[in-house]
Amino acid sequence: xxxxxxxxPMISVQACLDGILxxxxxxxxxxxxxxxxxxxxxxxxxxxxxxxxxxxxAYFMYLYGIHPAWGVIVSPIIMxxxxxxxxxxxxxxxxxxxxxxxxxxxxxISILFMQLMNFAFGADVxxxxxxxxxxxxxxxxxxxxxxxxxxxFISILFAICLVIYMKKSKLxxxxxxxxxxxxxxxxxxxxTEKVYAATFGINAALCGVAGALISITFTIHPYMxxxxxxxxxxxxxxxxxxxxPGVAMSGMGLGVFEExxxxxxGTEFRIGSVFLLLVLILVYRRFKxxxxxxxxx
Amino acid sequence: MFKMINKNLxxxxxxxxxxxxxxxxxxxxxxxxxxxxVLIVLATTWNIQGGEMGYNSFGNILFYGLGMYLCASVQVxxxxxxxxxxxxxxxKTFVHTPAQFFQGMAVGLIVAAVVPTIVAGLIGYSILxxxxxxxxxxxxxxxxxxxxxxxxxxxxGAGQGFTTxxxxxxxxxxxRGEFFYFLxxxxxxxxxxxxRVIYSTRFKLILNAxxxxxxxxxxxxxxxxxxxxxxxxxxxxxxGLAGGIMGGLVGYxxxxxxxxxxxxxxxxxxxxxxxxxxxxxxxPIIGATVFHIFKEGFWTFFLGWQYVALGxxxxxxxxxxxxxxxxxxxxxxPERFGEVVDxxxxxxxxxxx
Numbered sequence: 001x002x003x004x005x006x007x008x009p010m011i012s013v014q015a016c017l018d019g020i021l022x023x024x025x026x027x028x029x030x031x032x033x034x035x036x037x038x039x040x041x042x043x044x045x046x047x048x049x050x051x052x053x054x055x056x057x058a059y060f061m062y063l064y065g066i067h068p069a070w071g072v073i074v075s076p077i078i079m080x081x082x083x084x085x086x087x088x089x090x091x092x093x094x095x096x097x098x099x100x101x102x103x104x105x106x107x108x109i110s111i112l113f114m115q116l117m118n119f120a121f122g123a124d125v126x127x128x129x130x131x132x133x134x135x136x137x138x139x140x141x142x143x144x145x146x147x148x149x150x151x152x153f154i155s156i157l158f159a160i161c162l163v164i165y166m167k168k169s170k171l172x173x174x175x176x177x178x179x180x181x182x183x184x185x186x187x188x189x190x191x192t193e194k195v196y197a198a199t200f201g202i203n204a205a206l207c208g209v210a211g212a213l214i215s216i217t218f219t220i221h222p223y224m225x226x227x228x229x230x231x232x233x234x235x236x237x238x239x240x241x242x243x244x245p246g247v248a249m250s251g252m253g254l255g256v257f258e259e260x261x262x263x264x265x266g267t268e269f270r271i272g273s274v275f276l277l278l279v280l281i282l283v284y285r286r287f288k289x290x291x292x293x294x295x296x297x
Numbered sequence: 298m299f300k301m302i303n304k305n306l307x308x309x310x311x312x313x314x315x316x317x318x319x320x321x322x323x324x325x326x327x328x329x330x331x332x333x334x335v336l337i338v339l340a341t342t343w344n345i346q347g348g349e350m351g352y353n354s355f356g357n358i359l360f361y362g363l364g365m366y367l368c369a370s371v372q373v374x375x376x377x378x379x380x381x382x383x384x385x386x387x388x389k390t391f392v393h394t395p396a397q398f399f400q401g402m403a404v405g406l407i408v409a410a411v412v413p414t415i416v417a418g419l420i421g422y423s424i425l426x427x428x429x430x431x432x433x434x435x436x437x438x439x440x441x442x443x444x445x446x447x448x449x450x451x452x453x454g455a456g457q458g459f460t461t462x463x464x465x466x467x468x469x470x471x472x473r474g475e476f477f478y479f480l481x482x483x484x485x486x487x488x489x490x491x492x493r494v495i496y497s498t499r500f501k502l503i504l505n506a507x508x509x510x511x512x513x514x515x516x517x518x519x520x521x522x523x524x525x526x527x528x529x530x531x532x533x534x535x536x537g538l539a540g541g542i543m544g545g546l547v548g549y550x551x552x553x554x555x556x557x558x559x560x561x562x563x564x565x566x567x568x569x570x571x572x573x574x575x576x577x578x579x580x581p582i583i584g585a586t587v588f589h590i591f592k593e594g595f596w597t598f599f600l601g602w603q604y605v606a607l608g609x610x611x612x613x614x615x616x617x618x619x620x621x622x623x624x625x626x627x628x629x630x631p632e633r634f635g636e637v638v639d640x641x642x643x644x645x646x647x648x649x650x
Contacts, residue, residue: 043430093616099430100353104567105615111560112608119601226441233434272445278438279424286426 010141015259017137017144023255024152025210025217027248028159029228030235032206038241039179039199040095045106046086048228049113050204054079054211055220056121059128062215068128071212072154076205083204087197095196110225117222127219151213158209162202163244175199179242227271234278237285313486320478327474331546333589334481338488338539339562340569340581342532345492347567348575349501350528351508352425356436357536358563359443360417362556364409364537365544366453369461371408372401372545383454395465402545409541410534417533421526428511437559444557458551461544477546484542488535489582495531496578504528508576560604564611572614574623583622 033047044050057078058071090109094102132146166172177185178195186192214220235254239246254277261273320327339361346352373382377391385391393401420439427435453459464473495501503524506514515521540556550556557563565588573584596603620628 043434090612090616097619100433101615101619103353103430103433104571105612107564108608108611108615110608111564111604111611114560115602115604115608119605230434230438230441237431266449268449269446272442272449275438275442275445279435279442282427282431282435282438283423285431286423290426 019256019259023252027251030232032203048225050207054208055215058212062128075208079208087200360413360536361540364540368405368409368541371405413537448552574621580623
């Protein structure tokens with residue numbers, strides 16, 4: 001336990017800013033999860049592993065001398081096809097089934113990906129160095145790496161593009177229609193199978209963007225996927241499906257929470273605190289819902 | 298009816314005799330057989346929620362890991378300072394005498410069984426109110442959180458692990474394997490009897506009612522929450538025991554790789570129950586046996602690729618084989634399961650195909 005964070009206000013400012021920039025990234029991943037959850041009614045445990053895979057694509061570009069920031073463009077394109085492949089091989093067989101089946105199947109995919117990445121890229125913690133330098137604020141008391149600012153900016157850009165795409169394009173409208181009522185959409189001539197595949201692909205592409213940004217700003221490791229899944233799940237249940245401002249706000253909130261947990265409890269309890277927060281949120285939600293149920297009676 | 302009981306009794310006695318004779322018949326596989334017993338216990342107890350109650354938990358690993366740490370800590374802490382033990386790590390500065398070892402193990406196992414049961418009872422009211430996938434993810438979170446947190450606690454070895462007391466020198470070299478085998482076999486028999494008794498009472502029917510339609514069950518006047526918690530506590534009791542034994546058997550506890558190993562043991566228990574057939578008495582037992590034989594027999598062929606194989610196995614079983622072995626048998630030979638099949642109906646179905 002370390003309460004330095006309360007004695008020096010500048011550390012709090014640092015933690016808040018770090019957390020907000022981190023939270024925007026989380027919100028991007030969570031948006032992908034909300035998309036597939038809303039459209040296909042699937043909870044994808046492999047979400048975090050898709051993120052890490054996207055990160056490794058950017059890292060590989062860095063190894064071959066290309067600036068990793070280009071990964072933001074390359075990685076979603078590759079990940080889109082990875083997503084479609086996963087959909088065709090596994091997900092389309094579990095879409096209509098019990099939710100637990102989809103959770104377990106994607107858990108299997110998650111283990112598979114984790115291990116394949118471990119073989120392909122090794123078990124070391126890596127990061128792609130972007131050489132963006134840092135920004136000093138408040139008399140150099142707060143240090144912000146420019147890469148974090150860059151990643152937050154790119155995340156917002158992608159989110160805005162996606163929202164516009166979902167509103168305006170034909171596919172976007174088909175996706176929204178399927179989310180509202182799959183059967184009705186089918187009757188009206190929407191090829192739901194194609195929509196599902198596209199949704200999963202878009203989700204994977206979003207994960208690819210987020211992964212590329214994470215490989216620049218933080219570190220990636222083959223086994224780090226599950227926490228990202230849990231974070232995005234948590235953000236989605238707090239914000240609700242199809243509530244983009246809510247997703248952004250709760251993402252930032254989670255980022256700030258994590259930074260403070262890091263300072264106060266110590267880095268070794270950071271992931272643990274995220275998972276505990278998930279349990280607490282779910283339990284809180286359960287009591288809130290049960291009160292509502294009693295009220296309805 | 299009388300004949301039926303007789304037949305079953307012969308079967309049970311046969312299995313019991315085989316179980317007792319097994320370590321002498323296959324002396325080289327004693328450790329594997331004890332692990333098999335532990336796996337069967339885990340799969341069977343998972344089945345109480347996952348199969349009978351319809352609450353698919355990823356979090357039973359919490360009780361397993363808790364039992365493992367508690368048993369080892371009590372075993373050490375009864376006679377020596379725990380902090381110094383974990384600090385010295387592998388170097389044995391303290392040695393248990395045989396009497397101390399067995400005393401510690403006995404007390405440790407009792408603690409390892411009782412504390413997780415209490416924990417399950419305490420958290421049960423909040424956690425079991427969640428439905429469906431929220432429950433699944435919440436319990437997954439619980440298991441991982443427990444692993445991460447225990448990995449940060451110094452007194453139980455933090456990240457570097459915890460060596461459990463080594464088996465004392467009691468003369469013969471085989472005694473360690475035999476001791477752990479009979480211990481785990483005893484727990485297996487205990488589990489089987491408990492589950493068998495439970496499944497023949499009204500309790501099981503209530504659990505099934507909860508699985509099929511919880512709101513309706515509640516409307517019929519069943520206090521579902523009470524039964525859910527009791528079911529979870531029974532699971533926790535045996536998971537804790539299994540964990541305690543496994544800790545002694547493995548000899549080394551690591552927070553995320555051995556105790557709260559959601560990626561391995563936590564998935565195994567779900568997978569074994571599904572492979573054998575959820576919601577049946579024999580399903581998890583058959584599933585665990587098949588799974589363990591497959592795992593031990595073929596794991597060596599996939600050297601280094603075990604987890605890849607595991608991932609593929611999960612996906613394949615879940616997608617193509619969700620009913621499990623017992624479900625398949627039931628479809629094939631419905632008469633054996635006491636289902637009355639109309640001959641005309643069956644013929645019509647065959648023609649339809």
